[in-house]
Amino acid sequence: MAAPPALRVVEYGARVYRRTWRGSVISTFLNPILYLLAMGVGLGKLVDEGAGSSDLALPYLTFLAPGLLAATAMQTAAGDASFPVMAGIKWRKTFHAALATPLEVRDLVFGHLGWVTLRVTFVSVVYAAIMTAFGATSPLEGLLSVPAAVLTGAAFAAAVTAYTARLKDETGLSTLFRFGIVPLFLFSGTFFPVAQLPDWIEWLAYATPLFHGVSLCRGLALEVPFQADPWLSTAYLLAWMAAGTWLSLRFMRRRLVL
Amino acid sequence: MPDLLVEARHLTKRFGTLTAVDDVSFDVRPGEAFGFLGPNGAGKSSTMRMIAAVSPVTEGHLRVMGLDPATHGPEIRGRLGVVPQEENLDEELSVYENLLIYGRYFGMPKKVIDERIAELLAFAQLQERRNSRVEPLSGGMKRRLIIARGLINQPDVLILDEPTTGLDPQARHLLWDRLYRLKQQGVTLIITTHYMDEAEQLCDRLVIMDKGKIVAEGSPRALIEEHSTREVLELRFAIGMQEEMVARIDGLARRTEILPDRVLLYSDDADEAAALLAARGVVPEATVSRRSTLEDVFLRLTGRSLVE
Numbered sequence: 371m372a373a374p375p376a377l378r379v380v381e382y383g384a385r386v387y388r389r390t391w392r393g394s395v396i397s398t399f400l401n402p403i404l405y406l407l408a409m410g411v412g413l414g415k416l417v418d419e420g421a422g423s424s425d426l427a428l429p430y431l432t433f434l435a436p437g438l439l440a441a442t443a444m445q446t447a448a449g450d451a452s453f454p455v456m457a458g459i460k461w462r463k464t465f466h467a468a469l470a471t472p473l474e475v476r477d478l479v480f481g482h483l484g485w486v487t488l489r490v491t492f493v494s495v496v497y498a499a500i501m502t503a504f505g506a507t508s509p510l511e512g513l514l515s516v517p518a519a520v521l522t523g524a525a526f527a528a529a530v531t532a533y534t535a536r537l538k539d540e541t542g543l544s545t546l547f548r549f550g551i552v553p554l555f556l557f558s559g560t561f562f563p564v565a566q567l568p569d570w571i572e573w574l575a576y577a578t579p580l581f582h583g584v585s586l587c588r589g590l591a592l593e594v595p596f597q598a599d600p601w602l603s604t605a606y607l608l609a610w611m612a613a614g615t616w617l618s619l620r621f622m623r624r625r626l627v628l
Numbered sequence: 629m630p631d632l633l634v635e636a637r638h639l640t641k642r643f644g645t646l647t648a649v650d651d652v653s654f655d656v657r658p659g660e661a662f663g664f665l666g667p668n669g670a671g672k673s674s675t676m677r678m679i680a681a682v683s684p685v686t687e688g689h690l691r692v693m694g695l696d697p698a699t700h701g702p703e704i705r706g707r708l709g710v711v712p713q714e715e716n717l718d719e720e721l722s723v724y725e726n727l728l729i730y731g732r733y734f735g736m737p738k739k740v741i742d743e744r745i746a747e748l749l750a751f752a753q754l755q756e757r758r759n760s761r762v763e764p765l766s767g768g769m770k771r772r773l774i775i776a777r778g779l780i781n782q783p784d785v786l787i788l789d790e791p792t793t794g795l796d797p798q799a800r801h802l803l804w805d806r807l808y809r810l811k812q813q814g815v816t817l818i819i820t821t822h823y824m825d826e827a828e829q830l831c832d833r834l835v836i837m838d839k840g841k842i843v844a845e846g847s848p849r850a851l852i853e854e855h856s857t858r859e860v861l862e863l864r865f866a867i868g869m870q871e872e873m874v875a876r877i878d879g880l881a882r883r884t885e886i887l888p889d890r891v892l893l894y895s896d897d898a899d900e901a902a903a904l905l906a907a908r909g910v911v912p913e914a915t916v917s918r919r920s921t922l923e924d925v926f927l928r929l930t931g932r933s934l935v936e
Contacts, residue, residue, distance in 0.1 A: 378732045389720055441758060463716035469682055470710040470732035472702035549913075627641070628683055 375473050379481020382468075387489065397449075402442060406504050409561065410434045426563075428592065435506035436591035439519050440583035441499050446493045446552050448621025449522035450486045451530040452464065452543050458482075458626055459535065466626065468502075470561045474625045478503035478566030483527050483615060491516070505592045515539045515591035522583030525607040528577075535621035554580045559588075559597060632691070633658050633785055633816055634679055641674045648674040650840035651688070658784075661807075661817040663834030665827045665922060671840040672820035673713060675927035676789050679722070679818065681705050693784065706734060709778035713789040713820075715770055717777070719763040723754055726762060726775055734781040741780065750775040751806065768799030775806065785816040792826060804829055824922035836926060843929045848922055852902070855928045856920035857882050859898035861905075863891045863912040876910050885927055 387394075414430030426433055458465035458478075468478055497519070498512040507515075533546060557571065558564070560579035564572050575581050582603035589596035596603070634656035635639055641649035649671040656662045663883050664672040677683035678690060681697035681704040686912070690697060692704045718724050722743060731741035748756045752772040757765065762773065772793065778786055791807070792800040807830055811817055827834050828848045836844045844851055861881070865873050881893035881901055891912075895901040898917030905912075927933060 375733075378735065381732055382729050385725060386636055386718070386720060387727070389722075459798045462719060464718050465716060466682075466712065466714075467716040467718075467730070467777075468733055470680060470705060470708075470712070471730065472735065474702065493750070628677075 375477040376480040376484060378473070379478055380485045382483070383485030383489070393479045397446070398496060398499075402438065405438055406431065406435060406500065406506070407572070409438075410504065416618060426593065426613050431504065432506045432560065432592060433518050433588075434444060435501040435504065435614045436515055436587040437452050438555075438616045439494060439501060439591070440522050440580060440587040441555050441558070441560045442497055443490050443494055443519040443523035444526045444554065444580050444583065445487055447526040448530045450489055451482075451527040452534045452546060455482070455531055455534040455539065456540060456543060459622075465622075469626060472585055474628055476619060478626075479531070479615070479618050479622055483524070483531065483618070486527040486531075487520060489526070491520050492518040494523070499590070511591045513571070515587040518583060518590055521586070521604065521611070522580065525583075525610035525614065526578050528611045528618055530614075532614050532617035532621055535618060535625050543551035550595070559584045563597070579607055582606050631658075632656065633693055634662075634818070635689070635691040636679075637689040639675070639676060639678065639690055640686050641671070641683070642686045647840055648676070652835075652837070652840075652842045653899065654786075654835050654842065654845065656816065656818060658816055659738075659811075659814055660832045661811050661819065661830050663827045663831035664818075664837055665822070665824065665831075665834050666819040666820075666837035666924070667822055670822075670837040671764060672822075673789050675837075676787055676820055680708060680787050683831070689871045698930040705785050709781065709783035709786040711775050711786065711788040711791055713793065715774065717762045717770060717773060719761070722761055723749070723765075724758050724760050725771055726773065727780055730777045731780045736781065738920055742910075743774055743828050744780055744782070747777055751779075751809075753802075766799075768795055768802065770805060771795060771799070773807065779810075779815075779924070782813070785818060786810060788817065788819045788820070790820055792821075792823065800826075824926070827922055834922075835876045835930060836922070838926075838930045838932075844925065849921060851925050852920045855925040857894040857895075858896045859901075860917065860918055860920050860922070860924060861893040861895060861898040862916040862917065863893065863905075863910075864889070864914040865891070866913050873910050873912070876908055877905065883928075887933070892924070892927075 407518060410431030414434065416431040428486065444616065465478055469475065471529050494516045498516050501513040502509050503505055511621050530546065532541070558575055564575040567575060576598070583600060585597040586600055588594060589600060631792065632655050637653045639649060640647065641654050652675065665849065667670050674683065678685050678697065679691065679692055681701040684698065693707060695704050718729070721729070727748065728741055730846060731744065749758055752775060754769060754773060754776065757769065758850055765773065792803055795803065797845045806819060817830065831848060833847050844855065862878055870891065874891060877884065877891070877893065880894045883894040885892040890926045893901050900914060902917065923933070
């Protein structure tokens with residue numbers, strides 16, 4: 371029995387990555403270190419020692435690290451689910467080439483999402499190791515938070531793929547990052563508890579998938595209460611993943627099968 | 629293998645309100661080189677995409693290797709090779725990796741693919757480029773790589789959409805030579821082109837398409853015999869003189885085509901036509917006598933040139 375055709379697309383992702391991994395080394399390995407140094411250690415010193423206004427029960431670095439894990443998973447997924455999809459559809463048309471073989475659109479979509487999820491897993495494991503090395507969490511708890519980060523990444527991969535499949539050109543991609551990914555990164559509880567936000571933004575934050583990813587990662591990595599019911603968060607992220615996958619299939623078919 | 633590799637009856641393809649392919653019927657037989665000749669926008673590529681089982685049929689009956697593309701897409705595509713018009717190689721990857729990945733898409737084991745790649749690189753004269761990245765390769769090399777990629781699964785049929793568009797003459801001839809070899813090996817070729825010389829060189833049989841319809845079908849020779857004279861005399865006149873001169877050549881040839889920049893006289897003997905011209909005192913700036921081509925057939929059938 372031959373392997374499912376979607377696995378051939380995963381293999382393709384891995385082969386391209388073997389060629390191009392150097393370009394992503396900085397974002398994979400160096401960015402977490404830089405963020406943890408600058409925000410966690412640098413800014414954290416101010417927060418922890420500053421005038422007693424902080425109501426955090428734990429060091430800022432410890433608070434920050436699991437949130438950054440979820441945010442990194444989101445950013446990795448969004449990057450890998452947007453530009454390569456645009457390239458496949460429009461810039462290099464490699465998806466068209468793949469569809470001239472026995473592969474079908476669903477193999478392409480599942481294979482692509484499978485590969486992005488695999489890469490998010492890799493990035494999350496690396497990040498958890500760095501987080502542990504900084505002393506932000508114990509090795510076991512760091513590892514425990516990885517599946518939550520992967521789920522966050524998978525939810526974003528599906529949603530961003532569906533979004534990209536409908537784009538006419540690349541201006542929509544900068545819109546996505548400028549008005550989607552960056553605000554989420556800043557306001558979903560990664561850097562400070564969303565309870566500090568004005569009420570209406572706080573509610574907005576609860577609705578974002580990243581908030582739930584952060585809540586899961588932080589609750590699993592640290593001995594702090596979850597900011598939202600973990601089962602609800604999991605279900606919410608799964609719902610994003612399912613809806614994103616369904617829409618990806620639909621939009622990709624509409625785009626590629628003419 | 630069925631008697632007919634492709635059987636199309638009343639095939640129609642619509643995109644919204646645009647009818648790209650309008651009720652065409654044709655057959656492709658095993659081992660032949662079959663062509664679709666026509667200008668851009670004639671519906672050739674849309675027809676090819678339906679045959680390649682990547683574009684759903686709007687109306688009509690289509691069987692490829694006896695199978696219905698609507699229900700057996702993966703099976704059909706597994707036995708076809710496709711050379712698209714647009715270059716869609718993975719430019720980040722090497723020549724070898726492009727072929728390897730494509731082979732994997734067909735579900736072939738790596739060992740088999742590696743053997744096949746060695747053959748194909750020799751065939752496409754790309755052995756020395758095996759480990760080069762694709763991006764810096766020349767247009768001719770990329771074309772040959774796309775053809776090699778289309779052959780990775782040892783297809784029964786190779787479908788080529790405008791295979792030499794954008795290539796210089798030397799690269800075109802090299803490509804034609806490779807395609808000719810494939811034909812000799814028994815691979816059925818289906819080719820679209822808007823170059824009449826390409827159609828004449830490569831195709832055993834072809835259909836001429838215009839505005840979504842098939843306007844003629846046959847071998848290049850038979851089409852020329854049926855729709856044109858044996859020879860053509862092309863006349864160019866000094867600027868502003870054409871109209872005056874045209875009045876004097878009336879009735880001189882079997883048929884006269886007046887184009888904006890030249891006049892074509894269709895005759896079975898171009899030299900004789902030239903002599904008659906001189907007798908009437910018509911002195912063109914330049915004359916060329918040549919054999920009729922598919923271009924003339926197209927002009928005759930549609931009133932327009934192939935390349936506009």
